[in-house]
Amino acid sequence: MRYAQIVMGPAGSGKSTYCAFMQRHAEDMKRSINVVNLDPAAEHFDYQPIVDIRDLIQLDDAMEDEELQYGPNGGLVFCLEFLIQNQDWLRTQLSGGSDDETDCDPDDDYILFDMPGQIELFTHLTMGKELVNLLESWNFRLCTVFLVDSQFMIDGPKFLSGTMAALSVMANLEMPHVNVLSKMDLLSKSARSQLDKYLDPDPKALLGDITEESSWGRKHQKLSQAIGALIEDFSLVRFVPLNVEDEESVQDLLMQIDNVIQYGEDADVKIRDFDPPEENDDDDYE
Known part of the structure; x- marks a missing residue:
């Protein structure tokens, strides 16, 4: 891949x-x-x-x-x-x-x-x-x-x-x-x-700046609110x-x-081989 x-x-x-x-x-x-x-x-x-x-x-x-x-x-x-x-x-x-x-x-x-x-x-x-x-x-x-x-x-x-x-x-x-x-x-x-x-962001709050501070925003207030609701309700962006x-x-x-x-998910799992522990040949521990 x-x-x-x-x-x-x-x-x-x-x-x-x-x-x-x-x-x-x-x-x-x-x-x-x-x-x-x-x-x-x-x-x-x-x-x-x-x-x-x-x-x-x-x-x-x-x-x-x-x-x-x-x-x-x-x-x-x-x-x-x-x-x-x-x-x-x-x-x-x-x-x-x-x-x-x-x-x-x-x-x-x-x-x-x-x-x-x-x-x-x-x-x-x-x-x-x-x-x-x-x-x-x-x-x-x-x-x-x-x-x-x-x-x-x-x-x-x-x-x-x-x-x-x-x-x-x-x-x-x-x-x-x-x-x-x-x-x-x-x-x-x-x-x-x-x-x-x-x-x-809270789109409705941010878009409030448009509706309150510009003549275009006041005229198209419902449009701005609808756009804000679309973005917020569906978590699109x-x-x-x-x-x-x-x-x-x-x-x-x-x-x-x-x-x-999904980068790396297809890769083989890397494992490390360890040598088996050496057996203890000391008979003093019998």
């Missing part, structure tokens, strides 16, 4: 940083986690990817093509479509450059797929779902990980926006899913004091905090994701 995380989130939510710190944490644990870059617009990241979509196609290729003439958003969509159409290239790269998929060691094959920051790819377009289905057909056990910057989740309107984005991704991809509040280390003391408010400077925080999150994808 092969394991993978599909790392998603809005631009600037810390996806590449998440992948880099997860990889370093795994190295400290004597564990192997590799990263695949599937963002054709990436310019810099703090990890060495085993596969890089930019070796197949770059965003500039789509934007500078005289026939296509895409903008940044359309170019990203085209690049992901091009990847799906050239899936044999991706499978070969994941297999270490061999056309034989069995060349991969399934016991050590744990991969983070660092995705573009265009969440339309996962909220309503088909490319995200097609990629998930493709990886599942290659014997990957997957978990989708959706990052939201914690600095933008501490008031009612922002909470509603982030929660609905996460819910849209969950509904579209239909996969085991973990929502992460990233950049907890960047929160101010006053913001951290509100930690419980948005880690285990919960967030896990992540502070990349705290090893315990990284470990707790990795453990949750490992449980979701």
Whole structure:
């Protein structure tokens, strides 16, 4: 069995940083986690990817093509479509450059797929779902990980926006899913004091900020209340905090994701053989 995380989130939510710190944490644990870059617009990241979509196609290729003439958003969509159409290239790269998929060691094959920051790819377009289905057909056990910057989740309107984005991704991809509040280390003391408010949120209370403080909220009060009730009554969205400077925080999150994808449960139980105790030949103890 092969394991993978599909790392998603809005631009600037810390996806590449998440992948880099997860990889370093795994190295400290004597564990192997590799990263695949599937963002054709990436310019810099703090990890060495085993596969890089930019070796197949770059965003500039789509934007500078005289026939296509895409903008940044359309170019990203085209690049992901091009990847799906050239899936044999991706499978070969994941297999270490061999056309034989069995060349991969399934016991050590744990991969983070660092995705573009265009969440339309996962909220309503088909490319995200097609990629998930493709990886599942290659014997990957997957978990989708959706990052939201914690600095933008501490008031009612922002909470509603982030929660609905996460819910849209969950509904579209239909996969085991973990929502992460990233950049907890960047929160101010006053913001951290509100930690419980948005880690285990009361949607109705948070959405009260919308209905009381804006004309739109007052006009659509019943709609906001209905959304809050939907989130609360069905426990659809919960967030896990992540502070990349705290090893315990990284470990707790990795453990949750490992449980979701059942990482290691297929491994053989390791036992240690002990030598039998030596017999006592001393006749003085008869």
